[in-house]
Amino acid sequence: MAIAPERPRIYEGTRIPAPTPSVLEVPEELRDSDDILQVNFGPNHPSTHGVLRLVVDLSGEEVVGLRAVIGYLHTGFEKNMEQKTWWKGITYPERIDYVSFQTNELVFVLAIEKLLALEVPEKATWMRMLLCELNRIHSHLVWLATAALEIGAISMFWYCFRERDQILDLSEMVCGARMHTRYFQAGGLAEDIPSGFFPECRKFVERMPKAVDDYEGLVDRNQIWLGRTVGIGLLSAEDAIAMGQSGPVLRGSGVDWDLRKQQPYLAYDEVDFGVPLRQGGDVYDRYRVRMEEMRESTRIVDQCLDRLDEMEGRPWIADDRKVVLPPREELHTSMESLIHHFKIVTEGYRVPEGEVYVVVESPRGELGCYVVSDGGPKPWRVKFRAPSFAATAAAPTLSRGALVADLIAIIGSLDGLMGEVDR
Amino acid sequence: METKDAYGETTLVVEAEQLAEACRHLRDEQGFDFLSDISATDYLGWATKGVSGYIGTTSGRDLNAPSTQGLGRLPQLRPPRRFSVSYHLLALRAGAERVRVQVWLDDGESVPSVVSLWPTADWHEREAWDLMGIRFDGHPNLVRILMDDDWEGHPLRKDYPIGGEPVRFSSAE
DSSP, rough: OOSTTTTSSSSSSOOSSSSSEEEEEGGGGTTOOOOEEEEEOOOOOGGGGSSSSSEEEEEEEEEEEEEEEEETTTOOOHHHHSOOOHHHHTTTHHHHHHSSSHHHHHHHHHHHHHTTTOOHHHHHHHHHHHHHHHHHHHHHHHHHHHHHHTTTTTHHHHHHHHHHHHHHHHHHHHHSSSSSSOOOETEEEEEEEOOTTHHHHHHHHHHHHHHHHHHHHTTTHHHHHHHHHHTOOOOOOOHHTTTTTHHHHHHHTTHHHHHHHHHTTTTTTOOOOOOOOOOOSSSHHHHHHHHHHHHHHHHHHHHHHHHHHHOOOOOOOOOOOOSSSSOOOGGOOHHHHHHHHHHHHHHHOOOEEEEEEEEEETTTEEEEEEEOOSSSOSEEEEEOOHHHHHHHHHHHHHHHTTTTHHHHHHHHTOOOOHHHHHH | OOEEEETTEEEEEEEEEGGGHHHHHHTSOOOOEEEEEEEEETTTTTOTTTTTTOOTTSSSOSSSSTHHHOSSSSSSSSOOEEEEEEEEOOOOOOTTOOEEEEEEOOTTTTTOOTTTOOOOOOHHHHHHHHHHHOOOTTTTTTSSSOOOOOSSTTTTOOOOOOOTTOOOOOOOO
C-alpha cells in the first residue's frame, strides 16, 4: 500500500478474531475451566461514554472473551429523517453525534448541496471550516476529559471543560445555541457572522495552544498515565484498515490518511496544517494524535479568521430563491418573497433525483452520508456511516489479552460515541 | 455488470452471484482495501404519485395527506427489484478514489457476505439485516444489532409504520 510503507510491524499476523471479527471468543482450552468469570460491563457504567454494554469473559484479570452489545441509544434518526423535509432534516444529524455536531450537520448539508448542484459563497465555506475545526477541538476536549477521568486523571476533566465552555460560548455567539447549532443551511449559513465573534475567537486561538501545553504538562510524562497507556490496546495498520478504522485511531497506527488532505473538501487545500502521525498503535499514540490535532485545528481556525476578516459584507448564503429562505426584511414588502418563504417552510424544496455518498473527516474519522432522493421534498433514504460504529466493532481486536483495567483505557481511546454508534 | 456515473460518483451494478468475485477483484486488483459503508435502501412505493418517503398502511398512520407533499414529477429510475444494497469502497491512496458496488434483490433473496474480505462488514451487514431485513449468506453471526433480539419486523422498510408500534396499557391485561 502506498501510504507510509515504512511502518514498523507492531505484531505478527492479525489479531482480528475469527470467525466473527467483532466477537472475541473464549479459547477452547479455557472454556470448561471454572476460573472463567463472565462480567457485564455496562450498559450503565460511567466509563462507557453512554450506554455500551460489553460482555467480558475474565480469566483472573485477563480478558479472554469480549462481545459488545449496542443499540441502547437507537433512536431511529434515519427513519425519522425520511418523514421530514430536507430543510427540517438538518436538525437530526447534529443529534446523532452530539459531541461533533457541527461536522455531522456539515456532511448532510453537503449531500443536499451536491444533489442540488448548489454553489456556496466563499464566506460560508470558510466559516464552515472554522466552526468544524472549533468543533474538532471541542470533541477532542470532551474525549480527553472523559478518557483521562476514566483512568484516574480526574483533574483533567475540569481543565478541558474550561476550554470546552469557551468553544460553546463562541457557538452561542454565532447562532444562539450552545450545541446543535443548525447554523449550516443548504446554500450557506443561516445568518451572517456577528461582528463580536472575531475578537472573541481570536482570544480563544491565542489561548488554546497554551491550554494544550497545560494538559500535556499534567499527563504527558506522568508515570501513571504512561503506565496505563503505553503498549496497551495495540492495533496494527493492516488490522486498522481491515476493521474500517479511521481518524485518530488509524493515524495512531501509522497510516497517513486524512480526508482533509487526501480528498480536500471545503477549502482545506488552501490552509496550511499538518497531519499528526504515530507509529505505535497503542492508547498513548491515539492520545498523542488527538493532542497534536488540537494544535493543528487551532492553526486552521487562525487562518480562517484571517480570510474571513477580508470578507466583511460579502454574502453568506447562496442567492437561490427556490432553496434559500428570502431575507427577512423583504417579507414585509415583496409578495414574491413571502410566497417563496411560505413554500419553503411548509412544503420544503425539492431535491433532484439521485443518490450520493458524501464523506468528511469528522473528529472521529470517516463520516459518511448516503442519501437517496426521489426528486421530492423529503429524502427517500438517509444513511450515516458512523466512524464510532466501526471503532466499537474493533474493540475485541484491541483487547486481546488485555487486563480488565486496560479495557477501560482501550474503549476510551477508540472514542466511540454511543449516539453515533446506535443512531 | 453495469457502470453508472452520476454526481461524480461511480456505481457498479452487479448481480448477487457476481458480488463476491467483483469485490475480491476491486480489493486485490484495484486497491479498494477500505470498506467504508454498507447501505440498504427499500424502493417499495418508489415513483408512486403523491407519496414521498412514507406509505401509510392499515396498521399505521399516514402522516402525509396525498397531494400536499407530492412529487413534482415521477422519478426516472426504475428499480429492477425492491431493495438495493450499496457497498461504498475507498482506495487508501492519493485522490481517495471511491466506488459504489450495488446489488439489487427482492424480499426473501439474499446476497453473499463480504466479511471474509473486509472484517469491518460484520456490523454493517448485521445492521442491514436488522433494520432492512437483507439476508447475507455466509455471515458468521447474522443477528439483530440495534433493535431488541425479539423485535419483529425491520424498521427501515417502507411498509414498516411510523408510530405503529404496539403500546401496552395496564388496563388491557
